[in-house]
Amino acid sequence: MTGTHTDTATEPTPPREDGGPGPRAPGRSRRDLALLIMPTVVLVLLLLTLSTRNSDLLTADGLLALADSAAPLMVLAIGATLVILCGGIDLSIAALAALSSVLFAMWIPSLGPAAAVAVVAVGGLAGAVQGLVHVTAKVNSFIVTLGGLALWSGIALVISGARTVPVTDIGAIQWAFTDVAGIPSAVLIALAVVVVLGAVLRLTPAGRWVRAVGHAEQAARLSGIPVGAVKVAAFTASGACAGLAGVLLVARTFSGAPTLGATLLLPAVAAVVVGGTAITGGLGGIGRTVVGALIVIVLRVGLSLVGVDAGFESIIYGVLIIGAVALTIDRAKLDVLK
């Protein structure tokens, strides 16, 4: 070696340091803004279109009824949003909600209204277990929760004998379908979830950690963020939300149904992505999912108004999910990951 000063490390490439492909800086924020506003615009347009068919829809009562029927889906989708923000996916939520509805109906005779608390706790516990398996055994969240989906629906079927479990003591669930100051209590419960989890996401370190993990897990980890704990917490919250959604569903139908799950997963995931939360993680929030859930419900109401067969609903969810993900996906990130 005669070179007196020779590099000891490999040559870095400028693109690795500073440029993903394509222009990022100016284009992105405008796109983000569009993603933020678009769902609301779509919701308003949908409502206006439907109100030409049914003029009652845009009255206060009509909108409240809409919100009331959206409440369980909203709570379910908000939980899923937390996991998606972390960069994962929770496919077990609908099955867990179904199991929760069965447990709630079964526990009311012995526990009364307090059964709701127990059910939410069980939901949270189930979510935590899935989160722990995901984090410690390093199994994809997709796989863990797909297994969870089968597991929770199976348990629900077994303990209910594959039948709907009717609620005998309606008084014990009165609180969940009553009106408070003219507003359905289910809407208030959903609002409370929005406010609490929204505040956690926006105002606390935990919320910021969730987004950092979703955007760039490795960078988050190397900043000392407890990535594993953040993820387990997100799964726990998602499970608890599923439990609460199960309770709200029982309050609508007066029975626990082990097969509910089959019809809830697609609308919930659709609500998250249609609201504008990126399936790639990091980007999005609770508020967007609220709008997304409303869009899904308004669509559902609208379809029945115009007399479209219910079988088409599933087709529309499929198209909606793919379309919304295509619009919101963070392509810059895919380049880094691949």
Next chain:
Amino acid sequence: MDDDTGTSTPAPVLAVRGLTKRYPGVLALDGMDLEVRPHEVVGLIGENGAGKSTLLKSLVGLARPDAGSIAVRGETVRLRGVAHAASVGIGMVFQEQSLVPNITVAENIMLGSEGAGVRGGLFRWKRMAELAQVQLDKIGSAVSPRARTDSLTFAQRQMVEVAKVLALEERTAHEPVVLLDEPTSVLERDEVETLFAQVRRLRERASVVFVSHRLDEVLEISDRVYVLRNGRVVAEVNPAEVDATDLHHLLIGRESTHSHYHDDAQQEAAGEVRLSVRDLQTAGCDKVSFEIHVGEVLGVAGVQGSGREELCRALFGAVPRARGQVLLDGKRVKLDSPRGAVLAGIGYVPSERRTEGVVSAMSVKENLSMAHVGAVCRGPMIDGRREHDLVDKWVSRLGIRTPSGDTRIGTLSGGNQQKVVLARWMISDHLRLLILDHPTRGLDVGAKSEVYELIRELAASGCAVLLLSDTLEEALAMSHRVLVMKDGQVTACLDAPRGAKPDPVAIMEAMV
């Protein structure tokens, strides 16, 4: 640089004119001009960030230049990708090898252009092996085309890469241009000799562009050498007329490096031991022991594979199953998670800034407070005002050029991003040890100098610094002591006080 393009020189095979490429915050190529003639070996040298990699990427269609032209045998081409570049006769041996490990050598050589090796969608193994053997024979390689690629040594795989690139000439009816990107960086000396013999043989049937950071090797093998700096060609030299020292001055572009590294700011380290490492054991790191004192910068030198990256990561708790006794100010530190390390007062600046250093989709503010967000909390909530004030203070203190704290950090230049990452750790009052993994990688000269100044300040305030440098020069200039690693073990530890820096040659010897 048209000084020797007289009538006697043959028409260039490859001519690059005014090539310009801009990445956010970096002008990677700034009007680069060079040419490659038939049957010659052209050396390219330049410091990190000089534009070597971007130039090569442009030549194989992996980067689209913003301006300028590339002409192959007189015809201007707009390269769309590796396959397109191959079709006009430009092939590249990548620094990070591009062979598929679990298939045979023959499959790799013919990959993507199997031709007669496949009929009816099925491999004809015998034919494949014959076709691959033709390429291997060209460079006189003894590797069997039927060997599984992952059973070969690194040097053998390098040869297979060359053979793969040579397969080009069957398809283009021209002699190809072969780009070799840092082909020697992980080779032993005798392997380098073998490679050079092949390159000389290659010259009979191709033109070669040889990129290396080892100046003596470039001088040995090249017919002509271009010196690159800041995205331009700053000199074209004849290897017979210069020596490594001349080249070095051309490379750096300055006689003195004194002020660049803020040498005067190097202060004596204190006596107390800040970090004591005993028998640290992890993948790639074998029973490493050393100490860092309060206010000391300890440089770690070593080639790729020396284990110094692994050492850094292990100390930060970022690799699983690291064992050994690590005491920080006399207290035992567990190596189980970065979180634990941060809580113990350790900070880490990773080398991959874009994927590991910053969360590029989040704001300057959020990135800056990321590791110590507790410091700006009131109760369980983040106190927006306190965070804002803290960020403002550090943005102005470090001279971070950003429109505001709410700007997305990915839109800043590399240097400013790096300053935010440094500030992330500096905001903590109890930062005891900062691990810097190639902190100036990809930064321009001015930004580098600013980072050096910050390192000096940190050390002066008593923080211990573990520094992995891009260049040996940087390690020597910045450190109080230099630890040399080779094959996962510490081979030397040299004092490097101000004004009496050790001889780089001594360090080199311990490195390789």
